[in-house]
Amino acid sequence: MNLNIVGKDILRVDGLSKVTGKALYPQDLYIDDMIYGKTLRSDKSHAYIEVDIKEAEKIKGIIKIFTYKDVPINHYGVVFKDHEVFCREKVRQIGDPIAFVVGENERVCKEALKKIKVYYEEIEGVFNPIDAMREDSPKIHGDTNIVYHYKLKKGNIEEGYSNSYVVVENTYKTHMVDHAFLQPEAGLAFVDKENILTVMVATQYPHYDREEVAAALNLSQEEVKIINTNVGGAFGGREDISLQIHLALAAYTLKKPVKAIYSREESFIAHSKRHPLIMKYKTGADKNGYLQIMEAEIIGDTGAYASWATNVLRKSGVHATGPYFIPNVKVDSYAVYTNNLFAGAMRGFGATQVPVAHEQQMDILAEKLGIDPISIRMKNIFKKGSVSATGQIMLESVPIDRCIEEVVKNIGFSMSVGRG
Amino acid sequence: MKKKGVGIGISFYGIGYGNGFPDVSKAVVRLLDGGKIGIYTGATEVGQGSKTVLSQIGAETLKIDSKDILFICEDTSLMPDSGTTAASRQTYNTGNAIKTACEKFREELLDAAQRELGLNSVSGLTMEKGEIYLNFFPHKRISFKELSKTYKDNPIEVEGIFTAQTVEMDSETGQGAPYWPYTFNACGVEVEVDTLTGKVEILKAVFAQDTGRAINPKLVEGQMDGGFAMALGYALFEDLEIDKGRIKNNKFSKYLIPTAMDMIDVKNIIIEDPENTAPYGAKGIGESVTIPITPAILNAIYDAVGVRITEIPVTPSRLLKVLADKA
């Protein structure tokens, strides 16, 4: 293919504005007469609440304090609408939004946050997804904590084991981490001259934000506009709604521009996390190192809200085999509610965790069989025409062999049998 | 004692929403005043370089300089919905929508040129560097700029739509075609483990990433370095330390992400194997670049000191404990 521009290191189109400091992020926006908002968040993991804003409202400079009572439609969420704009009667995690204080400046807003009285009636919480799966565990939403169960079955499990010369069984655990993008959430909302409610924010999906803002305020989508400023990193952490609805509600109600900026600490409790996974793996191979069976049970802690949990744990399940042809496979992958911080999208989306298991399984099998880690992989990797565990044909563009060969060639030492 | 070890990790990653969900991207291409080309899509620039890469796809298709493209992706009232900027899907999905739109746009421009030049057909019309001319009589020639004046009140505009093909999986057996396409990669690392302190240092790293085709190799390398760093933090030290739903490490003085001192120079190798359904063969790599590094480090630690770490992060205290348990 004769290409002129594709394949060239064209300089970033946004480079100049970013090296000169001219690129604007939401915190960099200022409008005359703008007022400020701050969020009151739950300090308890699981509790019934009653909120008293009377004292706080009296503070000079406070314009309005928004609670669930002020929101036309109080629910949102990327897959299930299980998030509340402001918690009505129950908080499910630390950091849950309870109220949004709007005042003349940030200082009075902070003062008002301290004056809002929240009466917490604590409920037993559950913080381990295995406990949360039990029928008698405290429920976060509805009558079960199991949000999703993905099932994958291919071939014959008994046959897989009987064809195996070695079987390796281990349980692997990954932890909850944060996107830690450098730009904390911020935004500015106002009603423009044409009466369009405008929210300026840094987001991964402006059309989704528009849909959620319009839905929560009971407006048509034509009445709402999202302007995406420069985005200071995302990695999945800007897929869920954070302050968009709060700002829009305040600007729409008060007919004034409203700005909010999260501190780093608030950013940490306000957005999603990477799902921690518990991965129970059983992998078998024949004497020659060809994989015969893989059985996996994967349990993902999605915290207090589902966010993308169904899609994340589905992705874990589909990618549980690694890029290997295995004739007999069984996977059960679960997403489970707990009272931990909610987990959602993060770079790799469920496929990042499973190689912690399958790649160590491969090395352990190799060592037991006296094969080196490269050879066992080369024997089992997908090739053009391979069939995945879900029955999908890897039709083309499957250069995993070349990836491995290049690594071996360039690392400058032999990848031989484990020395440990 | 300091011990060295090597390890490899490999992975695959399916692009897109997947599982039969309609994964749609739209792009609008419009002839602007002055002959520039406007591309309007909902694909968000989050730092990964999509504005640059998607402009390159448009410029390549229209055979113009990417500087002649005005790329608008910021305002929902101006641009169509191109789905979320996630799932490594924008280069593939919106790239395809832009390519389709630009191909249609090219035909519209040729039709307009035929009309303006008073020709019998579009046969022999060549589009190059913002001009359209008849290849065997180049005197017949009109620029985008001239066309934009003629069509000022009714700008030439087309929309391109791309919907990725996936098949929903069976709810009992999981059989189906959940994603397409897939990208592949492999990472090899050499580590040094200090058995007294439990500290793991990365000495060397080689990272090979399948891109289908790299639209902009330097941006791909930037993703690979960034993905490596994020995975390094994931494997060795990033930890929120959650206790009964409360984060202990809720600020950067406690939640440690890699600094320039933690990173090393990674030998990045871009593997190309163009994918037919992708724009110029390019698959998305934004997420897959984070995936094979952590297992490579874990396997290298085993090679160095002979212990399997089944729980991450491999903090010094965890590693020392596992070493003590083994001894």
Added chain:
Amino acid sequence: MKEIKLKVNGIDYILNIDEDIRLIDLLRDKLRLTGTKEGCGEGECGACTVIMDGVSVNSCLVMAFQADGSNILTIEGLEEEGKLHPIQKAFIEEGAIQCGYCTPGMIMSVKALLDKQPYPSREEIRKGISGNLCRCTGYNKIVDATEMAIKYIKEEGV
């Protein structure tokens, strides 16, 4: 309120400020020099790095009144006569930018480093920017850009 005098990007200012505001607040809220970013508010991320009397500082850790009488350089003051500083140019060319939020602070740290030490090794560059967090680039292209900037500075005699 307190009156302070300071020079920012070559311009003299006399300002009345609240005593509890930080230098970053003065730069951003008062002077609208928003190229200086806040990422953590505790001096850990370096996004707010500016050069104060020749030394790089986290402007979130300096109180505005402490800047009385000082000479401050921010990212907005780096271009000269509309021409990019060699570090800015090198950052664009070497692909050292992704989301861009750390970029201004990072460039100011590189500037402070090269002012002090014109020919640092790669390791010294890494050390010099280790107070600036970047979540996107993995730093390597920033180190490359710094090496390129060293070359440009030498060529141009800046």
